[in-house]
Amino acid sequence: MTLEILDAHPSPSAHLDAIKAVVEAALDCVQCCTSCADACLAEDGEMDLAHCIRTDLDCADVCAATATVVVRQTQPSTDLVRAQVQACKAACETCAASCEEHAETHEHCRICAECCRTCADACDRLLAAL
Amino acid sequence: MTLEILDAHPSPSAHLDAIKAVVEAALDCVQCCTSCADACLAEDGEMDLAHCIRTDLDCADVCAATATVVVRQTQPSTDLVRAQVQACKAACETCAASCEEHAETHEHCRICAECCRTCADACDRLLAAL
Amino acid sequence: MTLEILDAHPSPSAHLDAIKAVVEAALDCVQCCTSCADACLAEDGEMDLAHCIRTDLDCADVCAATATVVVRQTQPSTDLVRAQVQACKAACETCAASCEEHAETHEHCRICAECCRTCADACDRLLAAL
Amino acid sequence: MTLEILDAHPSPSAHLDAIKAVVEAALDCVQCCTSCADACLAEDGEMDLAHCIRTDLDCADVCAATATVVVRQTQPSTDLVRAQVQACKAACETCAASCEEHAETHEHCRICAECCRTCADACDRLLAAL
16 A cells, blocks of 8 residues: 555644554455455355345445545544544444354455454554544 | 435334435535535635635545445444444534635535535434434 | 535536436435345345345445546546446446346335436436537 | 455456456555545645646545445456446546646655556556456
8 A cells, every 4th residue: 555645745644653554454444345245245055144244335435434534634623533433443343243253154254354353453543642 | 316215125224214314415415525625626716725625525425434324224233323423423514614614705615514514413313313 | 416516616517417417316326226235135035136236336336436526527537527427327227237127026126226227317418418 | 455355255256366456556546546635735835736636536536436346256247347447547547647747746646646557557457358
């Protein structure tokens, strides 16, 4: 990820390392959650993956919005950044918990849960820094 | 907006009217905030619209994610819905406040602020119902 | 939809009516396709809705991007607008065809197919005007 | 980027390496173009960056939709994938050309142009494989 572009911003934030970690993890979650939902759709069998797909889709959408809000450095609103990062943490924890139930059966669920935990941790560290 | 599709869901939520209002208002905000940011870019003159553009872009992204999370009725996580709707309310209030500063000079800012206030109110009503 | 904000743009396009129709139809598709995918997930029974869900998700994503590209009036690239509107038409036609297979069984598929056909028609009219 | 999740899909595509390259490059473009638009907003001075910001915003939106469409492996529509990847290539080439005009003055424009060229190349290779 070409995160050094953030170092070229004319007025970067004080918490640039924590921000970069959220941006990277959130965009990785967009990809993992979209892929996991799609792989769940293609699975045969009786296991009910509807809840897993639903949490994947929510998590992908929330992470995409969080990445773009957090990447912006120009005159940010701390209240909005905090609220969106909290929503992102909630989305990632919900999705991780759902994917972990299928982690032993489906490798894509195991990988996706790991992506989501990484992003939830990055959100936590940014929330602590704000 | 073809919101009657939500009435065709096999397991609709208890708060369907409040949900429909958020979905409609949030997608209207995606359009208004994207258009206002773009119109601000095309304005001549010395007024600094950078803050207005930034809050427009955040609001469009957050409202888009909120609309899709809230539209989903299958096994929702109330914690995530609440957190995302709170972030949406924060985004709309931030953007409305910024656009209101230019509402007398720029008609697109006046309209966009109104869109955002409508969406913030819809978020409030859904938060009260959850 | 607060489409009069486009009339307040300092340098509006020549094809504003065709543009407004695409913006409105594409955002309606974001909502219909997201809702149809979610309703499909909640359906019991043996019918295979995986293809329908997949085309719904693609259509929602492509329509969202198309709406924001088309709403922007400031120094547009006609090549990009044309390519994105063509992709939108392809997404809507693919999704409509898939939903139409289930339209008699699932009301949400019937409504979603109608949304997608409306958007494909709006794309056609804008492509003819460009 | 956790692209090995695509290897865990129950029915992966024939062109998985070309697909992975587009997904990675497109999500990198979402981040670069969002960051470049935001950095342009914060720049002082007389240079007109409106066109650069506009192409950045389009490119971020189109790349985000392309990444999720391309990541999905379940029963894809080749027509839609091709149309969306062509739109992505157009968005990246438009944005790269605009950013290259400012590459000597603004490091974020130089980095963003490079991101966009990488993504346009990945799109070309996937189009050749389809």
